Amino acid sequence: MLRHVVGTRYVTPLREGGSLPGVVEADDLGTYVVKFRGAGQGPKSLVAEVVAGELACRLDLPVPRLVVIDIDPVIARAEPDQEVQELLAASGGANLGLDFLPGALGFDPVAHPVEPELASRVLWLDAYLENVDRSWRNPNLLLWHRKLWLIDHGAAIYFHHNWPRAGAAVQRPFRADDHVLAPFATQLAEADAESASRVTTDLLTEVLALVPDEWLEGPDFASPEATRVAYVDHLAARVAGTRSWLPQGVAA
Incomplete structure (x- = not known):
């Protein structure tokens, strides 16, 4: 199974992506770009991320490490954006995290x-x-x-x-x-x-x-x-x- 972590702090949204991914810190001290199950594309986009990312990894292509990250909507309580609040409220439970590549x-x-x-x-x-x-x-x-x-x-x-x-x-x-x-x-x-x-x-x-x-x-x-x-x-x-x-x- 993919490694499971728990989100501990919502850092910032990444507005370049249409699904509004966000940067989240987790209990393993890692930082992840999180694709949320409550986004418009729904869970099928997360399935596609896993299939493509893990196949790429097994074919020796460079992809960020994937994790399942459990999200409690309360971690967005300090985020003033209503859109983010609604997205997190719809995304409680298992979401997909990709290793954040700082400075990329x-x-x-x-x-x-x-x-x-x-x-x-x-x-x-x-x-x-x-x-x-x-x-x-x-x-x-x-x-x-x-x-x-x-x-x-x-x-x-x-x-x-x-x-x-x-x-x-x-x-x-x-x-x-x-x-x-x-x-x-x-x-x-x-x-x-x-x-x-x-x-x-x-x-x-x-x-x-x-x-x-x-x-x-x-x-x-x-x-x-x-x-x-x-x-x-x-x-x-x-x-x-x-x-x-x-x-x-x-x-x-």
Whole structure:
């Protein structure tokens, strides 16, 4: 399971994100960027964060450490913003925390070229998970200690917003023309050969087991475990076979 911590102090909102994440201190003396379950995107965005972040980690891509952070709405009592107060009131219980990277810089593709091997592996994962939110307008990449870090994956695996049509999306093509790393990703065929072989059903099952049950409850399936199985089945089918979702010109 993901490590659990308890939020002890709400520090500040991060208004760059549409879901209004916030910086929160926890009882392990760590500081986290918290994605709240009560935000407009709901718990499914937290599921996407876990699936994408943990798969990235297992594919040796740099992502902040993830934790489940328990939030008591009372920690926002000193926050004057009514929107924050309402968000915290709707987010009691388990939320998602990502290690805060102090002093990190936003990624600029002009000032910070990326090695083709790394760029290709990031683009492969984004194509596999249908992460539409790494464009040049909103890269969702940070530079920290001279290293590229991947953040904000709540928009990935968007098939789960319409389960009845998820099967038809298994081989849905991914358009990479707006992807911020596309100009550097000249080794996609190599990235596909290396990454696809590592994404097994066992690995997907392990990653989905990290998602708290309460984020998987809902009308789509009878139980959280049935929901996990549906995610694993979809993602396993997507990585198998011809992988026609790969950006055009890349051979599977």
